[in-house]
Amino acid sequence: AGSGKFFVGGNWKCNGTKDSISKLVSDLNSATLESDVDVVVSPPFVYLDQVKNSLTERIEIAAQNCWTGKGGAFTGEISVEQLKDLGCKWVVLGHSERRHIIGENDEFIGKKAAYALSQNLGVIACIGELLEEREAGKTFDVCFRQMKAFADAVPSWDNLVVAYEPVWAIGTGKVATPEQAQEVHVAVRDWLSKNVSAEVASKTRIIYGGSVNGGNCAELAKKEDIDGFLVGGASLKGAEFVTIINSVT
Ligand code: PEP
Numbered sequence: 001a002g003s004g005k006f007f008v009g010g011n012w013k014c015n016g017t018k019d020s021i022s023k024l025v026s027d028l029n030s031a032t033l034e035s036d037v038d039v040v041v042s043p044p045f046v047y048l049d050q051v052k053n054s055l056t057e058r059i060e061i062a063a064q065n066c067w068t069g070k071g072g073a074f075t076g077e078i079s080v081e082q083l084k085d086l087g088c089k090w091v092v093l094g095h096s097e098r099r100h101i102i103g104e105n106d107e108f109i110g111k112k113a114a115y116a117l118s119q120n121l122g123v124i125a126c127i128g129e130l131l132e133e134r135e136a137g138k139t140f141d142v143c144f145r146q147m148k149a150f151a152d153a154v155p156s157w158d159n160l161v162v163a164y165e166p167v168w169a170i171g172t173g174k175v176a177t178p179e180q181a182q183e184v185h186v187a188v189r190d191w192l193s194k195n196v197s198a199e200v201a202s203k204t205r206i207i208y209g210g211s212v213n214g215g216n217c218a219e220l221a222k223k224e225d226i227d228g229f230l231v232g233g234a235s236l237k238g239a240e241f242v243t244i245i246n247s248v249t
Contacts, residue, residue, distance in 0.1 A: 001221055004205040006034075006248040007161055007228035009062060009124055010041040010235025011092060011209075021047050022054065027238025029056045034246045037228070040090050040124075041235065045078055052087040062090035062124060065098060068111040080119045090122040092230075094146065096167045100130070106146060110153030113160070122159040124230065125150050126209070127188070131168035139166075143184060144191050157200045161207060162188060163230040169210025171232055178223050181208045185225035214243040221247040 016024070021043060033039060042062040043051045052061050063083045071079030083091060093116070094109040113123045127146040129139045143164065154160060164184050169176050176184075185206045193201035208220055209230030220226055228248075235241045 001223075001249050002205075002225055002227045004203060004227045006037045006221075007205050007207055008037055008039050008241075008245045009090075009092070009161075009163070009207070009228075009230045010039075010241050011064065011095070011230055011232045012041065012043050012236060013064070013097070013232060014044055015236055016044060016047060018047070018050060021050060024236065024238050025051060025054045028059060028241070029054075031238065031242040032246075033058060033242065034248050037245050037248050039245055042090075042092050042124075048083070048086050048088065060089040061087060062092055062122075063088050064092050064095070066091045066093070066112055066116055066121070068108065069115050080116050080121050084119065084121060088121065090124055091116050092124045092126065092163075094126040094150075096126065096128055096165055096170055100167065106149030107153075110149040113150055114153040114155060117154055117156060117159055120159065122161070123154075124161050124163050124207075126163045126165050126230070128163075128165040128167050128170075128210070134166065134168065139184060140187050143188055147188060147191055148195070151196055157192075157196065157204055161205045161228075163207050163209050164188060165209035165230060167210075171211070173211050175211040175213075175216050175220075176208070178220050178226070181220060182223040182225055185223070189225055212244060214240040217244045217247040218249070221249050 039059045040062045067077040098104045129142040133142050205227035207228035212229045213234040
């Protein structure tokens with residue numbers, strides 16, 4: 001882990017029922033969490049209120065998406081104002097499932113990030129390459145292009161956490177090696193230093209996501225530029241998620 005406060009997010013994706021979420025919340029409420037870690041969970045929209053009303057205040061809530069501007073005539077969308085009304089502190093943007101399954105592009109994601117930050121909603125900004133892009137030696141190009149889209153849009157980096165999530169590692173059980181993750185984290189930090197500022201590069205937390213679990217988190221957490229994790233599947237299991245939170249070194 002680096003010098004910033006360790007940050008662990010649990011992305012529940014489109015999973016859960018009122019009952020399963022109530023069990024997960026109760027497991028998290030009774031767990032002992034390392035104090036020096038920011039912990040965030042991201043339930044599906046329809047359960048945000050349930051989770052906010054039952055989960056310990058120690059854990060903050062993130063939405064999994066938001067609209068690009070103020071709410072209004074945008075059927076099916078959820079506004080930043082509504083998320084804040086429910087007590088959300090964060091929103092996950094640019095997740096690979098939204099980029100590659102739903103078809104969101106860099107510019108659209110950048111707009112969302114800019115609006116969320118302008119309203120003081122923190123952003124977990126996801127970037128990461130496809131397997132074919134890695135194999136073609138384009139990992140850095142893709143990550144830098146996605147970073148530039150955020151950089152061109154956002155008013156400030158104060159409330160933004162970057163999540164490096166190689167697409168080939170998400171939900172596949174194929175975790176990046178600590179060295180592979182560290183290599184990209186260093187490159188992204190270097191990109192920030194050259195293209196934004198040395199200060200932003202040193203203070204922005206860069207977390208890793210992609211098949212992180214209770215067994216591989218400790219090795220990843222040792223790396224100097226890995227400032228935490230974004231966890232999908234393993235965040236649905238309370239005890240395992242707690243192991244990952246407490247892997248801070
Ligand atoms: C994610 O959804 O952000 C993720 C990293 O998923 P998983 O941990 O299941 O690979």
